[in-house]
Amino acid sequence: MMGIGFEDIKVNGLKADDMSKIFNGVNKFYADYPQMKGFVKVFTTVNRKKDLMVAATTNSLKHYDDDDWSKWAMMPELKVNRAQLADFQALNEQQIATGFWVKTKDYTGTINHEMGHMINLKRTFDAHGINAGPIPHDRHDQYLPAMHDFGTSKVDDEVMREAFKSANIEYSKDNIAKYISRYGATDPAEAFAEAISNEDPDNVITKYVKQITKRELEKNDRTAP
Numbered sequence: 762m763m764g765i766g767f768e769d770i771k772v773n774g775l776k777a778d779d780m781s782k783i784f785n786g787v788n789k790f791y792a793d794y795p796q797m798k799g800f801v802k803v804f805t806t807v808n809r810k811k812d813l814m815v816a817a818t819t820n821s822l823k824h825y826d827d828d829d830w831s832k833w834a835m836m837p838e839l840k841v842n843r844a845q846l847a848d849f850q851a852l853n854e855q856q857i858a859t860g861f862w863v864k865t866k867d868y869t870g871t872i873n874h875e876m877g878h879m880i881n882l883k884r885t886f887d888a889h890g891i892n893a894g895p896i897p898h899d900r901h902d903q904y905l906p907a908m909h910d911f912g913t914s915k916v917d918d919e920v921m922r923e924a925f926k927s928a929n930i931e932y933s934k935d936n937i938a939k940y941i942s943r944y945g946a947t948d949p950a951e952a953f954a955e956a957i958s959n960e961d962p963d964n965v966i967t968k969y970v971k972q973i974t975k976r977e978l979e980k981n982d983r984t985a986p
């Protein structure tokens with residue numbers, strides 16, 4: 762996939778147009794955050810008509826060898842809901858109008874939101890000294906604290922806290938709803954993902970969230986010369 766880094770792609774029924782739109786979005790994100798390149802290993806689609814879910818990414822722990830059930834891997838996954846692609850623009854406009862979603866112009870914003878979750882998954886792995894990919898047999902236990910931190914949105918919360926502090930605005934659910942989106946106010950991980958995907962150039966919280974994130978990713982830049 763031209764260096765995009767997916768190792769496993771399962772995309773039943775996805776239109777070629779949508780696929781290239783999504784891959785272009787991922788490539789553009791990797792250009793903005795080069796340390797993330799190749800972090801997402803799996804790309805799949807689901808088809809859930811009654812579900813508002815656009816894409817889910819958080820479950821990355823996968824069993825990968827049917828002959829050996831003790832073999833597990835961390836395989837960060839981008840999952841797209843095909844059912845929403847056809848009328849995504851209408852849904853997006855409606856959600857932005859009510860302030861539930863942050864301002865984005867098209868599906869690229871959704872990719873950026875999901876990749877926002879991936880940033881903090883990678884930063885959590887970095888903090889625990891672990892990588893995506895197969896988990897060595899004798900190290901299963903070391904992955905549990907990392908998944909706990911990711912599950913409790915530890916990194917997301919730290920970044921949001923620092924961003925609000927830098928902007929001199931009180932860090933509260935009301936202010937997340939006001940400065941980011943109401944969806945962002947549901948959970949620090951969603952606040953972060955909404956902030957990263959926010960396309961309003963004048964949003965002060967978003968500006969700090971991106972700055973802090975780039976600074977932190979650079980600290981663990983294993984691709985730097």
Ligand SMILES: [Zn+2]
Pocket residue numbers: 874875878950951954
């Ligand atoms: Zn999300």
